[in-house]
Amino acid sequence: MAAVSLNGGLVTLIEHIGVAMEDTSNVTLALADASAFEAFKQELKASFSVAVEETFGAVEASLIPSDADIDNSLTAPDAVVHHILLDGVKVGGAIVTIDEATQHNALDLFYLLPSTHGRGVGYRAWQAIEQAYPQTRVWMTHTPYFEKRNIHFYVNKCGFKIVSFYNRYYPLPDDEERGSKAHKLEFFGFEKVMR
Structure with a gap:
């Protein structure tokens, strides 16, 4: 069984074997206001749950950002919250922290609804950011560390370099002060030098 959709005269064929060609739809950003934060949190957690379940077989709450961790990112000084839109329909979100003085900026959280995975939407969203x-x-x-899809995305698609390995001996900056459980997990830190 195959699904066919017409996008601006181009035919995108998705075979039953699960191989998808790149989607040619328009990806844009829209600023999110505080009234959208609760839905943002729930969508982000659901999206992150997919990778946890694929990796560990069950969703383990300690591997998904808590409401408090997400709230800290949403309300951090200099944080900007974006919806990711595919042809005007919300399919994800991103929180960036913009340091106007140094322009060393951070992508704090980034998610896409699982239905958009593998279609090039994430890369186009990153380009929009x-x-x-x-x-x-x-x-x-x-x-x-277990998020192989993310590691591939950041390094091979977006041009980031791995610069740190955060673990119990080298925790993520500021996580212990925030009371986060993240310092108990292992993470890769990435940087992309723009200029």
Whole structure:
């Protein structure tokens, strides 16, 4: 069984074997306001749960950002919350922290609904973020060590370099002060030098 959709005259064929060609739809960003934060949190947690379940066979709550961790990112000084839109429909979100003085900016949280995975939407969303902040000198982010899809995305698709391995001996900066459980997990830290 195959699904066919027409996008601007282009035919995208998705075979039953699960191989998808790149989606040619339009990906844009929209600023999110505080009234959207609760839905943002729930969608982010559901999206992160997919990788945890694929890796460990069950969703383990300690491997998914807590409400408190997400709230800290949503309300951090200099945080900007974006919806990711695919042809005007919300399919994900991103929280970036913009340091106007140094332009060493951070991608704090980034998610896409699982239905968009493997279609090039994430890469185009990342390009939209880069274009929205052209003064950025360095982008920083991190992802759990077990998130192979994310590691591939950041390194092979987006051009980030792995610069740190966070673990119990070298915890994520500021996590212990925030009371986060993240310092108990292992993460890779990434940077992308823009200029």
